[in-house]
Amino acid sequence: GENVEQHPSTLSVQEGDSAVIKCTYSDSASNYFPWYKQELGKGPQLIIDIRSNVGEKKDQRIAVTLNKTAKHFSLHITETQPEDSAVYFCAASNELTGGGNKLTFGTGTQLKVEL
């Protein structure tokens, strides 16, 4: 089955700096890579995703890059703000497997944005 590794487990940055979280996956058939943000006491929420037919996707201060050859993908947050402090999870899925859209999650990164 799929195995997703995520680094770092904790990340502390100064407000305004950039933050980068990296993930690797094992199944070359995986073709969908979402990122979820989990705030304290809440369930994870999708913030951005990328499919294997593109190498980069951007949404305002958030961008995700994908290297299919190396089987790794990264989340980039620019101009970090205190409200970006949360746990971030990467995930991978093979949408070709059909019904259920099973995701395999990484172990999470606790991001802290300090004033």
Place this chain on the structure above:
Amino acid sequence: DAGVIQSPRHEVTEMGQEVTLRCKPISGHNSLFWYRQTMMRGLELLIYFNNNVPIDDSGMPEDRFSAKMPNASFSTLKIQPSEPRDSAVYFCASSPPPTGLYNEQFFGPGTRLTVL
């Protein structure tokens, strides 16, 4: 939309007792997922259903765990008997039928289970 609804939000029970967690997915969604989150193991998929049918239960830790989805608007996760190592936050998530390759899972607020 009310989002995914889970109950109870918190459950404290004693070892050996039966625990039932409940989930109401978003209306119109046809896939439902049960996850367990702990500090040690992160977010683990326990089981998921598609059109009320269990598709993959390989993540269910042992026979003490069982899940049902009797209809499109309700699912339960039962632990019997419960053990202290079952203490965790249990999340339910649902996703709509794929439109193109749409795949987002919407998570509920979770149930924090403590087994004493």
